[in-house]
Amino acid sequence: xxxxxxxxxxxxxxxxxxxxxxxxxxxxxxxxxxxxxxxxxxxxxxxxxxxxxxxxxxxxxxxxxxxxxxxxxxxxxxxxxxxxxxxxxxxxxxxxxxxxxxxxxxxxxxxxxxxxxxxxxxxxxxxxxxxxxxxxxxxxxxxxxxxxxxxxxxxxxxxxxxxxxxxxxxxxxxxxxxxxxxxxxxxxxxxxxxxxxxxxxxxxxxxxxxxxxxxxxxxxxxxxxxxxxxxxxxxxxxxxxxxxxxxxxxxxxxxxxxxxxxxxxxxxxxxxxxxxxxxxxxxxxxxxxxxxxxxxxxxxxxxxxxxxxxxxxxxxxxxxxxxxxxxxxxxxxxxxxxxxxxxxxxxxxxxxxxxxxxxxxxxxxxxxxxxxxxxxxxxxxxxxxxxxxxxxxxxxxxxxxxxxxxxxxxxxxxxxxxxxxxxxxxxxxxxxxxxxxxxxxxxxxxxxxxxxxxxxxxxxxxxxxxxxxxxxxxxxxxxxxxxxxxxxxxxxxxxxxxxxxxxxxxxxxxxxxxxxxxxxxxxxxxxxxxxxxxxxxxxxxxxxxxxxxxxxxxxxxxxxxxxxxxxxxxxxxx
Numbered sequence: 001x002x003x004x005x006x007x008x009x010x011x012x013x014x015x016x017x018x019x020x021x022x023x024x025x026x027x028x029x030x031x032x033x034x035x036x037x038x039x040x041x042x043x044x045x046x047x048x049x050x051x052x053x054x055x056x057x058x059x060x061x062x063x064x065x066x067x068x069x070x071x072x073x074x075x076x077x078x079x080x081x082x083x084x085x086x087x088x089x090x091x092x093x094x095x096x097x098x099x100x101x102x103x104x105x106x107x108x109x110x111x112x113x114x115x116x117x118x119x120x121x122x123x124x125x126x127x128x129x130x131x132x133x134x135x136x137x138x139x140x141x142x143x144x145x146x147x148x149x150x151x152x153x154x155x156x157x158x159x160x161x162x163x164x165x166x167x168x169x170x171x172x173x174x175x176x177x178x179x180x181x182x183x184x185x186x187x188x189x190x191x192x193x194x195x196x197x198x199x200x201x202x203x204x205x206x207x208x209x210x211x212x213x214x215x216x217x218x219x220x221x222x223x224x225x226x227x228x229x230x231x232x233x234x235x236x237x238x239x240x241x242x243x244x245x246x247x248x249x250x251x252x253x254x255x256x257x258x259x260x261x262x263x264x265x266x267x268x269x270x271x272x273x274x275x276x277x278x279x280x281x282x283x284x285x286x287x288x289x290x291x292x293x294x295x296x297x298x299x300x301x302x303x304x305x306x307x308x309x310x311x312x313x314x315x316x317x318x319x320x321x322x323x324x325x326x327x328x329x330x331x332x333x334x335x336x337x338x339x340x341x342x343x344x345x346x347x348x349x350x351x352x353x354x355x356x357x358x359x360x361x362x363x364x365x366x367x368x369x370x371x372x373x374x375x376x377x378x379x380x381x382x383x384x385x386x387x388x389x390x391x392x393x394x395x396x397x398x399x400x401x402x403x404x405x406x407x408x409x410x411x412x413x414x415x416x417x418x419x420x421x422x423x424x425x426x427x428x429x430x431x432x433x434x435x436x437x438x439x440x441x442x443x444x445x446x447x448x449x450x451x452x453x454x455x456x457x458x459x460x461x462x463x464x465x466x467x468x469x470x471x472x473x474x475x476x477x478x479x480x481x482x483x484x485x486x487x488x489x490x491x492x493x494x495x496x497x498x499x500x501x502x503x504x505x506x507x508x509x510x511x512x513x514x515x516x517x518x519x520x521x522x523x524x525x526x527x528x529x530x531x532x533x534x535x536x537x538x539x540x541x542x543x544x545x546x547x548x549x550x551x552x553x554x555x556x557x558x559x560x561x562x563x564x565x566x567x568x569x570x571x572x573x574x
Contacts, residue, residue: 017106034066047213054216055185071151072103075131083133084149088156097121097135149173152182158189190293191500192513223281230257296510297499305496312339318405325409341491342387350410353527354417374399375519379527385489400429414534419457
């Protein structure tokens with residue numbers, strides 16, 4: 001893997017020492033996963049490519065030890081090499097350098113090289129060797145700019161502040177030469193951010209190019225791969241009933257001994273919370289991202305909606321012609337359109353909720369991040385399904401017109417954009433048209449003002465925002481008895497994605513992670529509030545009550561074929 005050929009597994013075990021979990025000084029004998037990582041990098045370099053890997057891991061999997069030992073070996077055995085290790089905080093940086101210094105201190109006498117100094121979190125060998133290992137903390141957008149690095153280890157990237165800018169700087173220090181190495185590794189920190197995006201990009205590239213060795217190899221280490229995460233069964237011991245999670249783990253290859261260990265850890269270390277176990281010991285990459293961070297939407301809901309979401313059956317624009325609203329299918333060249341999973345159905349009523357863009361950046365700390373967009377969601381009130389959505393950046397009054405056309409097309413649905421500052425222009429489209437099913441807020445009983453003018457539109461406030469979020473969660477989560485039957489069904493992949501990146505911030509506020517959006521999610525939440533508040537009616541028959549759960553959807557989503565549920569081309573509603 002360098003100008004001096006060496007088997008890293010044998011060399012590390014023979015020459016380096018670490019402190020094990022029991023507090024003893026022992027040889028660094030790589031485990032199976034560490035050996036696997038070395039093999040991945042060696043295969044790339046054997047194919048004439050630089051060694052590049054992005055590693056997603058659970059806690060205490062030994063990745064930092066494996067990389068630190070490898071980098072130390074390469075600088076000790078080869079002159080004029082520079083290794084740079086960058087951690088997410090000062091404590092981790094200190095720990096990583098202490099490990100590196102221990103490698104140097106415990107080397108066999110024949111391998112000891114004279115150093116210029118071994119402080120400042122840096123080991124530098126004297127001339128003529130001149131190789132060095134340096135450890136720093138991430139935190140600046142100019143990290144290591146202008147330097148030359150041969151071996152780069154970026155640790156816990158998902159937890160770096162301004163990871164995008166910092167990586168842009170430090171990655172430029174490594175030339176694209178076969179002998180160089182870059183390892184980006186981290187535990188997950190929610191389903192968004194620089195590490196999440198880079199992981200998904202690496203996975204997508206590898207899936208599209210399975211025989212190539214260039215680019216970053218995505219490497220995931222599941223807790224199921226570690227032999228120490230198991231407890232022996234007693235003679236005749238039976239685990240008894242297996243819950244859904246355990247059956248899923250069995251499908252992934254989990255042995256009874258591993259399930260027993262998992263149960264003990266959940267009971268003794270996770271306070272009985274299996275979601276906390278998944279956070280510490282993910283079994284799949286998707287699980288790692290979904291349950292990490294501080295998710296505001298329960299992981300089970302996100303997983304359900306990811307499973308039920310799919311591509312729309314139509315992309316349409318809505319036009320008024322002769323007093324009617326007609327839908328016309330469009331191609332990918334059209335910028336603004338409705339995604340439709342089910343067109344208007346007879347004897348069905350709908351609500352249309354909208355979230356109006358205020359121009360806020362996805363990441364306030366990054367002026368180059370994308371601003372939010374306006375979004376609308378149509379919900380079938382009988383079968384509780386998101387059947388159509390719209391998303392884009394247009395003027396609020398034009399967005400209001402789009403919502404109005406959708407409300408008219410969907411059987412004169414109850415509708416409302418959010419009545420924030422920008423939303424007032426969207427509301428004007430409804431009031432100008434004299435639309436009869438625009439949501440109207442109610443004044444509280446203790447209101448003393450003499451103003452009795454109507455308060456049009458749903459308005460999210462500090463007082464009702466948490467209620468709105470909690471109502472959505474309650475509508476989507478599985479019932480202890482009926483399971484997912486009668487729960488809100490999400491068909492739009494973007495809503496499911498926004499649920500995944502909707503988190504609890506350190507302040508306690510629930511909102512999207514920096515760099516992400518929640519436009520469609522809030523439009524769906526507004527729509528759900530309309531469903532809870534507005535009279536039940538459909539078509540032209542005002543006041544006709546219909547059941548919330550139609551018998552035609554027996555057995556839930558799987559019996560409904562969206563391929564045959566859409567309206568025909570040129571459908572119209574007066």
